[in-house]
Amino acid sequence: VKVGMGKPCGVMKPRHLVKPVSASRVSGRYLTHQKGLPTLPVPPLQQTCERYVAALEPILEAEELQHTKELLEDFKKVGGVGRSLQSALEERAHKSENWLSEWWVQVAYLTYRLPVVVHSSPLVLPRMNFRDKRGQIRFAAKLIAGVLDFKTMIDNETLPVEYLGGKPLCMNQYYEVLSSCRIPGLKRDSIVNHAKSSRPPKHITVIHNSQFFVLGVYNSDGTPLTTDQLCAQLERICKASEQAAEEPVGILTTQHRDSWGKVYTKLISDERNKESVSAIQMSIFTLCLDGAMPKVADEMHHSCAAIQMLHGGGSQWNSCNRWFDKTLQFIVGEDGTCGANYEHAPAEGPPIVALIDHVVEYTRKPEPTQSLTVSLPVPQKLQFNITAEIRSDIEEAKKNMDMLAQDVDMKVVVFAHFGKSLPKSHNMSPDAFIQMALQLAYYRMYHHCCATYESASLRVFRLGRTDTIRSASNASAAFVKAFDDPHKQNTEKVDFLVKAVNAHRSYTNMAIRGQAIDRHLLGLKMIALEGKVPLPAIFTDAAHSKALHYRLSTSQVPSKTDCVMCFGAVVADGYGVCYNPMDDHINFAVSSYNACGKTKSAHLAQAIEEALLDMRTLLEQTPRAKL
8 A cells, every 4th residue: 555645735826937037047046045945854752642643533443542542652651662763863854954855755656566657646737729630739849848948947047936835945846857767676666867967868758659759859059949840840750650559668667666677677688678768768758649539528528638647548548658657748639638647756746737837828828930941850769679578568568557547437527616715705725625525525425534645745845745634633523523413503513614624724734844743653664664673563553554544645736727637546445636726616636446346436526516515505504703
């Protein structure tokens, strides 16, 4: 079971087309900014133990809770193992830029062995207004130009610094998403970033009909290719790959990481294959030009588009037209379906969303007519030597991918009744309000509360990633139990709602200040593992497994673009819920697995809609004086 995926966190404000701080290079600005950021604190041991108990209360039986309390008493006592682990963790924090980030990337991503496909995060853009090859190529060319425009700011260190609550944020993740790639290993993967090499890449990879092409995107004088030049090059690529590839090598990246690690070693033992794979890994990003997906009714379009971004629809559709290890893949379908898929290890959602907001706005700008004066080299097709053994690995990967594709149950809904302006009008945090609707929806379906993950950004700290906001609290449990109780007055119910929303807001603030419990507990566990100390009983306790079994794994990813991010559920019997609250509507993506007979994405989506409407009705029917 994947523990707390670093799902994109939702505390960032969306922005308009980003204007660079300066038009020319500002060397050293990034490092100066980074050095000015505080380091991640280690919370007090006593505080974390108390908050851990509070987090367990809504999800455990009384006797389980009592057992855990006894273990914690032993853990934190003077002379107890907890005290020595805490001292060692504080010592590590004193000596490092960020005591958590390296561990987090290893534990949450690189040693996690399930396929990256489905467990990574795609983003679905609004459907674009083209429905043919020509329109697809034109839009893709503009998209490339938009990414290169954003890349210039990264290269020149002129990206505007982001702020949260008046505090500057770590900008490191922006420098990790371009020209980087995950490399499969036999037991643990690694990440390579070529942007920082002495000769940074000048090409992207274009995939069409499961064939890979290197496309140089800069002229010899260092200027980016114009949209017209890019169009001409993409047309050449499409012409050179009209028939689908016989051996779709990209499907191998969908495999279980250990299987892919073994195949990868075989694949790159051939010199030509090694060069081709290296060209993909080094490229600035990957552009997938997809064939049309099966036609569906309009109300199904959002969900089908999410599936296309998440895994491509299986080997018969577009799952072969990918390299899922690439940090950033932009996907442009022939029918106007567009979005991105990103491998999660180098970055959370907000930097990706900021980049995509910029790109979408860039594609909408009118462009000057440009003349094609320079003759450009023909884009180079990447060649692979496929042995009979690797051919059989490709067939196996197709079979496994198709099973996974059939297992994913995805439902995207646009909740059109109201958006974030409604909770704001009642002085409530929109995120906390939506999270309480998720708690109510789940409780109505299953009649109990469950461990719930929502990610919180730690970017106010140097190299900060995420911590967990535990949305299931004593206050949320009291609220969901009271909501449908006929013996409770509306005023009481509103009181429970206000308390639940405030508790969530308070936990969120605590988390972004580095005072939540989950990463601290992970740090103590890692110190024990690395120090070869016997694992303390609190980590082998059944309650600890329950606390990390997130049947609701959730994330708010706000964006200026009317899009939605989505991801697979992190446990077999759970849900993944991602949402983008706009002013007057909310985009939701709900995922689960068909193999589990107890979950159904459409049912939870419906329950969320009903919970939101019922919460609005409650607020409208209760006199404002009582709020």
